[in-house]
Amino acid sequence: MVTLGDVAARAGVSVSAVSRVLSNHPSARVSEATRCRILQAACELRYRPNFAGRALRSARTRVIGLVVPDLTDALFAELLHGAQDEARERDYMVLLGRSDNLSAGGEVVGRLVGEGRVDGMVVQVGDGVPPAGLGAILASAAPIVLLNSVYEGHVGSVVFDDVEGARLATEHLLRFGHTRIALANGLRRSYTARQRGIGFRSALAEAGLRPAGRAYETRLGYTAADGRGALRRLMNLPEPPTGVVVANVDAAIGLLAEARAAGVRVPRDLSVVSVHDSWTAENTWPPLTAVRMPFSAMGRAAVRAVIARIETGAMTAELVGDPAPELVVRESSTRSRR
Amino acid sequence: MVTLGDVAARAGVSVSAVSRVLSNHPSARVSEATRCRILQAACELRYRPNFAGRALRSARTRVIGLVVPDLTDALFAELLHGAQDEARERDYMVLLGRSDNLSAGGEVVGRLVGEGRVDGMVVQVGDGVPPAGLGAILASAAPIVLLNSVYEGHVGSVVFDDVEGARLATEHLLRFGHTRIALANGLRRSYTARQRGIGFRSALAEAGLRPAGRAYETRLGYTAADGRGALRRLMNLPEPPTGVVVANVDAAIGLLAEARAAGVRVPRDLSVVSVHDSWTAENTWPPLTAVRMPFSAMGRAAVRAVIARIETGAMTAELVGDPAPELVVRESSTRSRR
DNA sequence: TCACTCTGCGCAAACGATTGACCACATGTC
């Protein structure tokens, strides 16, 4: 391993001179000739600063942790990409942690922050995590930004405009003349599910429709299996809906598959619109009408927020509105037949 | 931050005593009473060893890097889970790097290893990376294990039994009486694509079928769009195949969607079997018959291999055969009508 | 010439954990 000392020896100067030159420190008062010798020596020896040495000395790692509950879908990949792009531009790295089922990833947060492996964290809590578990994590006083959830008294969160996303999806069905519209939503305690419920109902209200009743809003979850369950429940109603807003694209994919299996024709018998878009939505049958949410921008915003928290102490509760949620019309939705 | 010194002060001993006790060092000769005091002090102060200090001193991080070209599908998630499970059991962490389009992630390997952020790496090179780029990475003499590709002279790779996987898929179609079977394969230079081609052709040969000709093997790639392209190409042949083996589940999903759009009925007109299974394959229409490959086991094996390389210097070229590839029959394949 | 200031660097002390060397004391052996 090449150290500062090696470079210094080759350039015939002291380690401090090398350090100052290589990190462009303002206090680096060296002649142009010396600077050149140092740079050349570093280049020839392929010097790379040692991460541990630097982190130990400066008590900063320039790494931020990202903890998500699930990464089996393309949405997460987009989020991670945005986060990594933003991090790279600011000379940070992203360390992907794993939030296990138990304790909302509290252990991983403790490890990463407690052992000084990261300077701050972006945490997305799982759908089914009770708020109690969250408190313990946030109590650590470490720079933490929550993703898609807000917690009493914790300012430091980045959320989608889920209300608007759900509203867009609902309005699309309303424009197609649907009046009996269902919502296949996430779990009740999920923050995003609550927001999407609000957007859904407000769109209905604005259209002068009274809510179709509790039974038309399932709250099973965001997985494909949950979407399947939602379809069965909704189509077994005395008056099944003619349109359904699914709060997650993975659930919509399951719902679509279950519709085929149950003989429900989409979009003829049932129009389907999902919140979230991904490459999988283009490849269902029929191709899924979806509201594209800015996952990449959210990743960027989260990293930006946590870096701001680290470097300036500023706390932000940000709503990611740019680019705005956008409806992508495909073939799973059509005009109501009545 | 709580340091060893803080714990030592509270327990009334020296830092070295604390260090030895907390790390269960064999040279820790302390009385039972002292050991207790130290443990209690550490517990009360919530001591956590500082990562940087430890890494600097020991020149080891107990972190291994995982670099993959693409993480938009569920397969990758399974791989990562396996890797993380194995790492955790051996008291390591996994750091997910990003292999950009350019230079096969050579830059990220250089950074992670060069700056001492990781002790070793698991690298899956992208499908379209020419072998030349690989050489540069492997030349760094760092502990690197390749995933699903082998490189001349580099022993340190973990691969699937792709030959067997493709063979299983092909034999399934053969048992159904298909004789005109196509292969929608990955790019020519891809190692896995070559292996899957071998398995495909050997199954045909064992069944006494002569290969149906070059045109029946497309080599477009592993994405959904590539699968769509493969379907169009194959169904435009003078004598379209009645069955197709798709070398990747994402491509199979695209192929299925394109079949619907083109009016090709699956499985009536065309039976489809894919290599790789994932939750998305259960939710296509018709549900996709697939060969389940042991992604989780591969993640574990890769981490095991790189740790072995780090700790004992042992190099391995391993074929992940347990659990063996397994055919999961769903509804996208059926008996040939002739 | 003296007292400054400025330039161009080097010295050395941290940061936190690990570990070989060493020390004081007690006990056992010849």
Added chain:
DNA sequence: GACATGTGGTCAATCGTTTGCGCAGAGTGA
């Protein structure tokens, strides 16, 4: 009594980087 052995620890060096401080020598103004 001299010596070895064992017990229960402490001391101090080390890893690589950063940074406050100091120190020559050159230049400047009075």
